[in-house]
Amino acid sequence: MGLIRWVISPWGQSVPSHAAWVLVWVALIAAIFFAVAHTLYVALVAPAKKSAPAAPVAGVPERVPRHSLLARLFHWIMAAAMLALLFSAFLPILGMRFNWVQFHWIAGLLLTASILFHIVHATLAMDFWAIWPDCADVKDAINRVKKFFGKPASEPGRFAKYPLENKLYHLVVMLAGLAVIVTGLFMMKRVPSIFSPRNPYVAFHDLTWGLVYALHGLAGVAFIALTVIHVYFGLRPEKLPITKSMIFGWMSRDFYLSKYDQNRWKIEPPKTSTDTD
Numbered sequence: 001m002g003l004i005r006w007v008i009s010p011w012g013q014s015v016p017s018h019a020a021w022v023l024v025w026v027a028l029i030a031a032i033f034f035a036v037a038h039t040l041y042v043a044l045v046a047p048a049k050k051s052a053p054a055a056p057v058a059g060v061p062e063r064v065p066r067h068s069l070l071a072r073l074f075h076w077i078m079a080a081a082m083l084a085l086l087f088s089a090f091l092p093i094l095g096m097r098f099n100w101v102q103f104h105w106i107a108g109l110l111l112t113a114s115i116l117f118h119i120v121h122a123t124l125a126m127d128f129w130a131i132w133p134d135c136a137d138v139k140d141a142i143n144r145v146k147k148f149f150g151k152p153a154s155e156p157g158r159f160a161k162y163p164l165e166n167k168l169y170h171l172v173v174m175l176a177g178l179a180v181i182v183t184g185l186f187m188m189k190r191v192p193s194i195f196s197p198r199n200p201y202v203a204f205h206d207l208t209w210g211l212v213y214a215l216h217g218l219a220g221v222a223f224i225a226l227t228v229i230h231v232y233f234g235l236r237p238e239k240l241p242i243t244k245s246m247i248f249g250w251m252s253r254d255f256y257l258s259k260y261d262q263n264r265w266k267i268e269p270p271k272t273s274t275d276t277d
Contacts (some may be wrong), residue, residue, distance in 0.1 A: 004214045009206045016210035019217030021093050027221045031228035038232075060257070060267050063250040066161075066242075073127070074118050075246055081111035082223065085180075089220050101191055108184045115177060130161050133171075136264065137164040160264035173226060179219035183212045 007017040024055035067075070084107035088100040122128050136157075141164050163169070186204075188195075204212070234243045245251045256267070 002246060003218065007210075011206075012207065015206045015213040018210075019221055021217075023218070023221045024090055024093065024224060027225040028228065031225040031232075034225075034229060035232040060253055060262075062253050064253055064256040065250050065266055066245040067249050069123075069249065070121055072246055072249060074114055074121065078111060078114045079117070081107045081114060082227065085111060086223060089272045090224070095134070105184075105188055105193055108181070108188075111177075112181050112185070115181065127161075131167055131170050133164055133167045134160075136160070137167065140164065152220065158261040158264075159259060160261060169226075169230070172222075176219045176222045176226065179215055180223070183216035183219070184213050187216060 002020055003023065004016045005015050005018055005020050008022045009015050084103060088104040088107060092098070093098050122131075137160070140156050143153040144156045147156065233239050241251045256265075
C-alpha cells in the first residue's frame with residue numbers, strides 16, 4: 001500500500017494525484033487502537049498514582065489561572081474549524097455527497113486566521129517559550145524511561161505548565177497545520193471564492209501540483225489521528241482538570257500543587273481587572 005496515489009498525465013508522465021484514501025481508515029483505526037491500548041496499560045500495568053500535594057506556597061490562589069479568555073476562544077475556534085475541515089474533506093470520500101468545497105475553504109480560512117492570531121497573541125501576550133521542549137523536559141523524560149525499564153534513575157520531577165508530551169503534540173500539530181494551510185492556500189487558486197475567481201492556470205508543473213495535493217491530503221489524514229488522540233486524552237479522568245481549564249480558564253490549587261513544579265510554572269498574583277495567562 002502506497003501513501004500516495006499516482007496517475008499518468010496527458011504527457012505520459014507518472015505524477016502524484018493525492019493521498020491514498022485508505023489511509024483515512026488506517027489513521028482512524030490506529031488512533032482508536034492507541035486509545036484502547038493506553039487505557040489497558042494504565043488500568044492493568046501502571047495505574048496512575050495519586051501525588052501528594054507539595055507544600056503550599058504563599059500567593060498561590062485557590063483557582064490557579066491557566067488559560068486566558070483569548071487563548072480559550074482561539075482553541076475552540078480552531079477546534080471548530082478543524083472539525084469542519086475534516087468532515088468536509090473526508091465525508092465525501094466515504095460516500096456522503098454534498099457541496100463540500102465551499103465549506104472546506106471557508107473553514108480553511110478560519111483556521112488560517114486563528115493560527116495567525118495565535119502566533120501574534122503567543123508572541124506578545126503569553127510566555128512564548130513555555131510550549132517548547134527544554135533541557136529539563138529531556139532529563140525528566142530520560143529518568144521516566146529508565147524507571148519504566150527498571151533501571152536506576154533520579155525520581156522524575158513535577159511538570160512545567162506544559163508537560164513534554166503536550167509540547168511534542170503541539171510541535172506535530174504545528175507542522176501538520178503549516179502543511180495544510182500553505183498547500184490549501186495554493187489550492188484555493190483552483191476553486192472560485194469571494195476573494196478571487198478560479199484560476200486553473202497557475203504556473204505549477206503537474207508534478208508540483210500533485211505534490212501539493214498529496215501533502216495536503218497526508219497532513220489531513222494525520223489530523224484524523226491527532227484529533228482522536230487529543231479528544232481521548234482530554235476525556236481521561238486524570239486529565240479532566242486540564243480540559244476544564246480550557247473551558248473555565250483555571251484549575252484547582254490542589255491539582256496544581258500535586259502535578260506541577262512551582263519553580264517551572266510560577267503563578268503570578270491574580271489580577272482583578274483582566275483575565276490573563
